[in-house]
Amino acid sequence: MYMRELYVKVEPKLIGGGGNSKVYECFLEDNYGEQMVILKIGANVEKNISNYGIIKSLGIPTLDFVESGKIYGKPALVTNHLNLESEPLIFVTPNSVITGEQRILSALNSNNNSKRVEPIAENFRYNNKLTSILNLNDFIKQVLIGIKKASDSNIVIEFDSYFIGSKKLSEESEICYKIADLDNIYECQDKTKKECLEINKCEFFRMLNGFVRFFVKEGQNKKGYLKDLNDK
Secondary structure, X not given: OOOOEXXXXXXXXXXXXXXXXXXXXXXXXXXXXXXEEEEEEOOOHHHHHHHHHHHHHOOOOEOOOEEEEEEOOEEEEEEEOOOOOOXXXXXXXXXXXXXXXXXXXXXXXXXXXXXXXXXXXXXXXXXXXXXXXXXXXXXXXXHHHHHHHHHHOOEEEOHHHEEEEEEOOOXXXXXXXXXXXXXXXXXXXXXXXXXXXXHHHHHHHHHHHHHHHHHEOOOHHHHXXXXXXXXX
């Protein structure tokens, strides 16, 4: 795969990471103008590009663009930035949350030589939790339509692929989603469509359960949401 050289206007800012990859926000020269973008270094570029094409072709909400390039001699992905300051929504994944308890355990672990990157968006939503999800049932129905499309094509989408959007400055919000982490999407020709559907449902509800646990305030609403999800 051809990868053009990327040039940054200012030093990229580290905003997250996981596995073998790190995620930066930055301004690039050439085609991106004054638009801040996401730069992901260490990911499997070819796999991500392929998975993006699959999700896009199924009509499932995803990123506006995903492109390949090379920076500092390393392969990189360039995507649009979901969490620009000017945008009213903030997109988060429960997979990236670092709780207070986890920080304490990490500090107590003398064998922990690496510091986990603090995810900015997830920290914000974790510290500014929602009190009410205004469209939970309709949201679930919408996602299940996409899951059915994926399953009919023998595609499995793991839980950490989902990013959930909510109003940044409100405690009450409708939610939406985008498939924004493209590492863990698989074509499973060894499984039936029914098997893929069951796996996709489990992964989705695992993610949604985590979203409620981490990003909704304690109270009757949260209890009700978790009960409803456990009954599904």
